[in-house]
Amino acid sequence: xxxxxxxxxxxxxxxxxxxxxxxxxxxxxxxxxxxxxxxxxxxxxxxxxxxxxxxxxxxxxxxxxxxxxxxxxxxxxxxxxxxxxxxxxxxxxxxxxxxxxxxxxxxxxxxxxxxxxxxxxxxxxxxxxxxxxxxxxxxxxxxxxxxxxxxxxxxxxxxxxxxxxxxxxxxxxxxxxxxxxxxxxxxxxxxxxxxxxxxxxxxxxxxxxxxxxxxxxxxxxxxxxxxxxxxxxxxxxxxxxxxxxxxxxxxxxxxxxxxxxxxxxxxxxxxxxxxxxxxxxxxxxxxxxxxxxxxxx
Amino acid sequence: xxxxxxxxxxxxxxxxxxxxxxxxxxxxxxxxxxxxxxxxxxxxxxxxxxxxxxxxxxxxxxxxxxxxxxxxxxxxxxxxxxxxxxxxxxxxxxxxxxxxxxxxxxxxxxxxxxxxxxxxxxxxxxxxxxxxxxxxxxxxxxxxxxxxxxxxxxxxxxxxxxxxxxxxxxxxxxxxxxxxxxxxxxxxxxxxxxxxxxxxxxxxxxxxxxxxxxxxxxxxxxxxxxxxxxxxxxxxxxxxxxxxxxxxxxxxxxxxxxxxxxxxxxxxxxxxxxxxxxxxxxxxxxxxxxxxxxxxxxxxxxxxxxxxxxxxxxxxxxxxxxxxxxxxxxxxxxxxxxxxxxxxxxxxxxxxxxxxxxxxxxxxxxxxxxxxxxxxxxxxxxxxxxxxxxxxxxxxxxxxxxxxxxxxxxxxxxxxxxxxxxxxxxxxxxxxxxxxxxxxxxx
Numbered sequence: 041x042x043x044x045x046x047x048x049x050x051x052x053x054x055x056x057x058x059x060x061x062x063x064x065x066x067x068x069x070x071x072x073x074x075x076x077x078x079x080x081x082x083x084x085x086x087x088x089x090x091x092x093x094x095x096x097x098x099x100x101x102x103x104x105x106x107x108x109x110x111x112x113x114x115x116x117x118x119x120x121x122x123x124x125x126x127x128x129x130x131x132x133x134x135x136x137x138x139x140x141x142x143x144x145x146x147x148x149x150x151x152x153x154x155x156x157x158x159x160x161x162x163x164x165x166x167x168x169x170x171x172x173x174x175x176x177x178x179x180x181x182x183x184x185x186x187x188x189x190x191x192x193x194x195x196x197x198x199x200x201x202x203x204x205x206x207x208x209x210x211x212x213x214x215x216x217x218x219x220x221x222x223x224x225x226x227x228x229x230x231x232x233x234x235x236x237x238x239x240x241x242x243x244x245x246x247x248x249x250x251x252x253x254x255x256x257x258x259x260x261x262x263x264x265x266x267x268x269x270x271x272x273x274x275x276x277x278x279x280x281x282x283x284x285x286x287x288x289x290x291x292x293x294x295x296x297x298x299x300x301x302x303x304x305x306x307x308x309x310x311x312x313x314x315x316x317x318x319x320x321x322x323x324x325x326x327x328x329x330x331x332x333x334x335x336x337x
Numbered sequence: 338x339x340x341x342x343x344x345x346x347x348x349x350x351x352x353x354x355x356x357x358x359x360x361x362x363x364x365x366x367x368x369x370x371x372x373x374x375x376x377x378x379x380x381x382x383x384x385x386x387x388x389x390x391x392x393x394x395x396x397x398x399x400x401x402x403x404x405x406x407x408x409x410x411x412x413x414x415x416x417x418x419x420x421x422x423x424x425x426x427x428x429x430x431x432x433x434x435x436x437x438x439x440x441x442x443x444x445x446x447x448x449x450x451x452x453x454x455x456x457x458x459x460x461x462x463x464x465x466x467x468x469x470x471x472x473x474x475x476x477x478x479x480x481x482x483x484x485x486x487x488x489x490x491x492x493x494x495x496x497x498x499x500x501x502x503x504x505x506x507x508x509x510x511x512x513x514x515x516x517x518x519x520x521x522x523x524x525x526x527x528x529x530x531x532x533x534x535x536x537x538x539x540x541x542x543x544x545x546x547x548x549x550x551x552x553x554x555x556x557x558x559x560x561x562x563x564x565x566x567x568x569x570x571x572x573x574x575x576x577x578x579x580x581x582x583x584x585x586x587x588x589x590x591x592x593x594x595x596x597x598x599x600x601x602x603x604x605x606x607x608x609x610x611x612x613x614x615x616x617x618x619x620x621x622x623x624x625x626x627x628x629x630x631x632x633x634x635x636x637x638x639x640x641x642x643x644x645x646x647x648x649x650x651x652x653x654x655x656x657x658x659x660x661x662x663x664x665x666x667x668x669x670x671x672x673x674x675x676x677x678x679x680x681x682x683x684x685x686x687x688x689x690x691x692x693x694x695x696x697x698x699x700x701x702x703x704x705x706x707x708x709x710x711x712x713x714x715x716x717x718x719x720x721x722x723x724x725x726x727x728x729x730x731x732x733x734x735x736x737x738x739x740x741x742x743x744x745x746x747x748x749x750x751x752x753x754x755x756x757x758x759x760x761x762x763x764x765x766x767x768x769x770x771x772x773x774x775x776x777x778x779x780x
Binding site for chain 1: 439473478485499572581583586610707
């Protein structure tokens with residue numbers, strides 16, 4: 041009888057524990073849900089206002105309703121962008137610079153990274169070290185002499201001049217990045233190719249590059265998005281209206297002289313939307329490549 | 338068989354060395370029968386000799402920086418700025434020339450050594466057929482070297498050198514006036530000589546470090562907390578929340594910071610007006626988000642957290658998936674609960690794997706121009722701002738920008754750049770020593 045009793049009570053204890061465990065788990069999920077909702081609201085707050093401002097009649101922030109879309113909806117700002125400003129021209133210039141920078145960075149950096157990863161030559165260590173020290177400086181520290189050097193080679197107020205600056209600024213860090221990745225690709229593969237009589241160039245294009253595809257994709261994306269909103273050099277180098285980029289055009293909307301916040305928002309979301317769609321689609325890849333970057337070193 | 342010119346027992350080493358030092362490529366051609374290689378080296382030296390008068394002039398100009406000629410029209414006066422930059426370009430070329438010289442001497446000695454052991458010279462035919470393949474590393478690196486040398490190294494050297502000149506508005510701007518070397522004058526002025534400038538420098542330097550520290554710490558902690566929450570969340574709509582949370586990373590910083598600047602405006606910004614409408618505060622006591630020097634600093638760190646946590650969140654999530662799941666199984670069998678598992682397994686693993694990136698993020702924040710410039714523009718103004726142009730939330734890089742663009746105090750901006758170098762170089766070297774290839778001794 042006594043034994044029976046104990047058995048019974050222990051069973052009830054187990055059930056109770058299980059129930060409390062379950063309810064605790066549910067409670068934890070509710071807390072998580074509350075936190076996530078709260079954080080999401082904080083994250084969305086300025087973004088929602090940006091979108092609402094883009095559709096709000098009028099120009100200044102002070103007139104903006106504190107409730108999103110509280111002043112009615114208009115598409116005037118978008119019409120204005122395409123009719124009264126050179127938005128499409130800015131867009132064209134920016135995309136030329138971005139594609140040029142991305143393509144040239146991939147070519148120059150992956151080639152240099154391959155050479156650093158696979159060849160032994162004089163002063164290699166010194167060069168790697170120099171690149172590492174150079175990458176800590178933001179390029180604009182040398183802007184006075186970059187300006188003069190571009191002037192010498194006729195690169196002022198040209199798109200290729202901008203591409204050249206961004207490319208040079210990208211090299212030190214990205215060469216390291218790609219080299220570290222290529223170090224992790226087994227050398228036996230390209231050695232086998234070389235034994236089969238492949239030249240260095242063939243080995244590079246046919247064997248190493250395909251293997252390094254993830255990091256090359258990452259490099260292509262980051263060097264494409266980088267120039268998109270770069271401001272300092274655009275302002276320094278590009279002077280004429282025909283060469284304006286999006287960053288310059290949009291910044292002018294909210295600079296000291298005029299406050300056309302709503303136009304700025306309209307122009308900004310047109311750029312932000314493709315970026316957002318792209319990032320949401322590729323977030324899985326971002327997680328692995330960022331995680332991979334952390335594990336690698 | 339013709340008598341060989343150099344002995345095989347290694348006794349001609351001195352002869353080979355001396356000849357190769359006298360003229361680049363000479364010993365390749367005379368002793369080692371490497372005519373193609375030798376001619377290539379010789380050509381470089383001949384080019385250098387042809388341009389030597391120009392090189393000497395450039396170096397002389399770099400030393401004197403020209404003489405003032407107030408009597409001449411501006412176009413004909415000595416332009417110290419161009420003289421300096423040309424001087425550094427020439428110095429870079431000489432540096433490359435010296436390196437090639439060293440390579441040529443080494444190559445000659447190597448060829449001689451291989452002759453001593455093999456007893457024959459590599460035939461020129463072989464050399465040419467191998468040339469395409471041997472030249473690959475050299476040709477492949479040339480674009481990188483040229484770009485880095487002339488668009489990164491020379492500009493940075495120039496900037497460093499300006500720290501030792503009086504290149505500044507209004508009296509020493511080329512081409513109207515010459516620039517002069519002044520030794521350590523600028524450093525003295527910023528480090529104690531001039532009370533206003535020293536004060537501003539101290540203030541900005543301290544804030545830069547404080548900013549970088551808290552900006553990194555908050556984003557790291559925030560990102561990790563969010564990653565853990567996402568990891569624990571069993572909700573069906575988790576992917577939606579995750580997509581929302583990476584939005585700040587997806588939207589360009591310039592856009593988000595400028596939007597925040599307008600939302601946070603003291604009198605007409607949406608945030609303060611919302612708080613008033615909700616009855617949380619009075620319109621006479623609005624929160625000085627960006628107008629009070631101390632509060633604006635807090636705002637900077639807060640908004641940077643908004644913009645920066647997604648990066649660390651993605652990073653931590655990536656790291657979490659890479660932890661070996663067996664460890665968790667083992668911990669579960671040993672009876673560890675989820676809190677213990679987190680603090681003893683997950684957290685140490687994440688911290689260990691992301692440590693180098695924390696350091697990198699710190700150096701990135703020291704140089705985080707966009708977050709400050711587009712959010713506050715360095716504002717609000719403080720007492721010495723009219724003289725020094727250093728405002729309440731300016732960090733060193735934004736101050737450099739102001740000094741260069743708005744005040745044309747290139748000399749002081751250069752001193753600040755040198756400071757950044759001195760502070761950040763150890764981090765870069767530490768990072769270098771921690772890379773896998775360095776540890777494996779591959780270099």
